[in-house]
Amino acid sequence: MSFTAIIPARYASSRLPGKPLLMMGGKPMIQHVWERACASHASRVVIATDDERIRDAAQAFGAEVCMTSAEHPSGTDRLQEVARLLQLPDEALVVNVQGDEPLIPPALINQVANNLAACSEASMATLSETIHEVAAVFNPNIVKVVSDCRGLALYFSRSPQPWVRDHFINQGTGHFQPDALPAGVNFQRHIGIYAYRVAFLNQYVTWPPAPLEQAEQLEQLRALWQGHRIHVAEACEHHPHGVDTPEDYLRLKTLLKDNAE
Secondary structure, three states: OOEEEEEEEOOOOOOOOHHHHOOOOEEEEEHHHHHHOOOOOOOOEEEEEEOOHHHHHHHHHHEEEEEEOOOOOHHHHHHHHHHOOOOOOOOOOEOOOOOOOOOOOHHHHHHHHHHHOOOOOOOEEEEEOOOOOOOOOOOOOOEEEEEEEEEEEHHHHOOOOOOOOOEEEEHHHHHHHOOOOOOOOOEEEEEEEEEHHHHHHHHHOOOOOOOHHHHOOOOOOHHHHHHOOOEEEEEOOOOOOOOHHHHHHHHHHHHHHHHHH
C-alpha cells in the first residue's frame, strides 16, 4: 500500500506569524514535521506552501516542495491542488499531515492511510482518542466525533456529543455541566489528521460549503453533507498537542530543546 504525505504550511497566522519557521531544538518547526512524515511508510513526502520563505527553508533541509495558490478557502482545496500538480491518479491515497504538529507519531500517519485503504466505502479516514475530562467535552475548541458500529462517522461537532440527556440535564433547573462524565459512554476527541482518495478530493473542490460546515466551522462536514463516508478509528498512539498559541510554542520549544541535550 502506497501513499503520499502532504504537509500544508502557510506563513500567515493571526496568533503566530511565520509559524512553520519558528525554531525548536535547533530546527524550524516544519522540519520536525517533515522528519516525522519521512519516518512513516509514505512513498513520498511533500511540503505544500504559498510562501517563498518556507519554500527556501524546506529545500535547504532537503524536502520536496510544491508551491500553491494563496487564495484557497480551505486546507482541503490546497491539498487537491497539490494532488493535481503532482498528477496523482484518482485511486492514489494522500495523507494530510498538519504543519504545526512537530511531535506527530509516524504510526498515526501509517494508521490513517491503512484504514482508508482497507475501507472501500469511505472517501476519507481520520482518527480520534478518548476524552476523560468533563471540561474537554464542553470545550468548543475540542471537536467531538460520534461513529457507527462500523467505525464510520455519524457527525462531528464542537458541542458535547453524544448529549447524555439524563446526566447532563437537571429536570428542575435545566442545562448544567456535571462534575464527572457518565459511566459507559465513549466520548471521542477528533484528531485532525486525514487520509483521502484523490478522486474524492477532485469532487470536494467542486462543492459549495455546506450549511452544517459553515455553522460548526468544520470542513469535514461538507463530505458528510454530500453523502460521503468518513472512517474513524481510535489512534494507536497518543497524539501530542500541536502549536496553536504562543504558549504551545514555548512549551514544545522547551521540550524539544531538553530532548536534544
